[in-house]
Amino acid sequence: MSDGGGAQESDAVGLLRALIREACVNDGRPDSGQEIRSVRVLQRFLAPAVAAGRIETQVLESAPGRASLIARVRGTDPSAPSLGLLGHLDVVPVDPEGWTRNPFGGDLIDGEIWGRGAVDMLYLTAAFAAVLRETALAPERPRGDLVLLAVADEEAGGEYGIHWLVREHPDAMRVSEALSESGGMRMGAHVAIEVAEKGSAGRRLVIRGKPGHASIPYGAASAAYRVGEVLQRLGEVAPAAQPSELWDAFVAARIGDPALAERLRDPVSIDAALPHLGGIAGYAHAVSRITLSPTVLRAGMTHNVIPAVGTIDLDIRTLPGTSDADVDQLLAAVLGPLIDEVEIQHLRGWAATASSAREPLFAAIERAVGAVAGAPVVPIMAAGGSDARVLRELGIPAYGFGLLGPDWTYERYREGVHGNDERIDVESVELSLAALRLIVAERVGGLVVE
Known part of the structure; x- marks a missing residue:
């Protein structure tokens, strides 16, 4: 499919549009969200690798419809890092009168994908799933595990998502390091990576x-x-x-x-x-x-x-x-x-949480961003919260990742998060994918990135 300009959309862009259309709106009520819809989308996307025996998946429901998907590609070396890709599936409510387009249409117009959650954070969840599938179907198995943690309820505090998962299913959540949201915006010539x-x-x-x-x-x-x-x-x-x-x-x-x-x-x-x-x-x-x-x-x-x-x-x-x-x-x-x-x-x-910028995963992020964007990174603190803090509380280094286009200042990023007419450009999705592939190849192997 294309946006009318003849450009073929990538798997990640197609998946992002599909996730937006599921409209997993979390207004804080226990029965809202219904993330099971987006879990089914991810299951269909990963089905070829699951059928080939390359990915192990678990669908875990904390309450009816409040589902999370854990998808793991097993590595060959138990001593290698186990890299978690932590993305959430729920989105915040919208005021349709404030939108120029259908907030759940997933429209691709002039190189931009429109819809609630496009920036926060479905574009990354889609990129995480795409690279997981690529790794699973690569000719060589990775050294370490690569794990997609696609969770419910982040927007309302995670009681039906990551908190329930680490409490009730700690083995499924087992990773040694992780990437999540709140990174990639431009700070001057630098790319911001959240460490706290x-x-x-x-x-x-x-x-x-x-x-x-x-x-x-x-x-x-x-x-x-x-x-x-x-x-x-x-x-x-x-x-x-x-x-x-x-x-x-x-x-x-x-x-x-x-x-x-x-x-x-x-x-x-x-x-x-x-x-x-x-x-x-x-x-x-x-x-x-x-x-x-x-x-x-x-x-x-x-x-x-x-x-x-x-x-x-x-x-x-x-x-x-x-x-x-x-x-x-x-x-x-x-x-x-x-x-x-x-x-x-x-x-x-x-409590506030922080991961050291001296961890090997952060160094891999620095190298990947430098290779793809030719830019240095700057570690930053997020004013708000995310599910990454739960992993940090367990002693797991976790970083807010992303690589947005050169025009994505912090101000533009904040306008998109929870704002009207939320959208993200295809360039930013592709930049994030390119950097993510390099990070995965370095940390757990399997992918061959030219």
């Missing part, structure tokens, strides 16, 4: 007042007013920047103005320099510090009762090495004199 993710340390602030009838407010103390006082304090006092080795690498790769780079390396002047960064300022702010974001406010049950209790839910994103105690101490410092009036409750969270 911020953690999450959600908190609920409980603020108490004195209730009363709303028609006679004198003598009452509305918790809603106190919620406002706490919000004002949160808006006025912010955590300080904490530059790190990854921050220095980001500044060196992305900031061409030496004077601005110097200001960004100084914790005292970072905040004043951020407005000069344009579209990447939000990312720079996020990865240079712990962030506190009030997200859900509650106070009162009915219009004629002055509320006795108000709550503020905080989305708190932490840096590597930050403990729960550190977060509580930071909150106490931010709230200052209001801390005695606030009860801090812990919500669900996880």
Whole structure:
């Protein structure tokens, strides 16, 4: 099939379009997602290699329809690396009115594949499956295992996906290193490869007042007013920047103005320099510090009762090495004199994770990106989260991979993720495929890449 220009689409592009059309939308409800549909697409794609006895597959359902596919090509050497290719099958909801085209059409127009999940992260899941099949059907078996981990529920936290899999089926998930999402965007002349993710340390602030009838407010103390006082304090006092080795690498790769780079390396002047960064300022702010974001406010049950209790839910994103105690101490410092009036409750969270950029897999990524794109790589931290952190928590080195085209700045990448008119160009799919083949050939063998 073609986009009207006569170009023949690759197996990976065809698979990407098919995955988009399955519309495995995950809105957080247990019965959403229904990733079994995309699992069936992958099973059909891998069927020739499965029939030839070259791939072992398992379909694992955590709940009806919440399916993940594990596909393994066995290597000949048990001591060789076992490389995992971790991709998710679910996508976030869409507002169809914000789209120029059908968000689940998988249209190929002027060299771009349109659809929800094209960037996040079905293009990589399709590339992973394509290279797995190529490796399985190659004349020589690989030295080490190559494993496709196509999982459910990443967009809602992974309870029906990777968390359930590592808990209930640890042998199926067995790999020694892994590639996943959140890499490949251009940082100046460099290609960004994610080596770390911020953690999450959600908190609920409980603020108490004195209730009363709303028609006679004198003598009452509305918790809603106190919620406002706490919000004002949160808006006025912010955590300080904490530059790190990854921050220095980001500044060196992305900031061409030496004077601005110097200001960004100084914790005292970072905040004043951020407005000069344009579209990447939000990312720079996020990865240079712990962030506190009030997200859900509650106070009162009915219009004629002055509320006795108000709550503020905080989305708190932490840096590597930050403990729960550190977060509580930071909150106490931010709230200052209001801390005695606030009860801090812990919500669900996880620690920040990082993989060393000195691991052999990262070196293989560097060589592959250099060979395909002629560009150096820069290790970066992701402000958000992905399933890769679960592997890192198990001690498995995991990196956010990809090789997007030269015009794919970080800003363009972020606009595509969860945005309207999400799409990815064929060039980026093919660049990622080319680099992935080199990485697989180096780490586990089997493929012959010219």
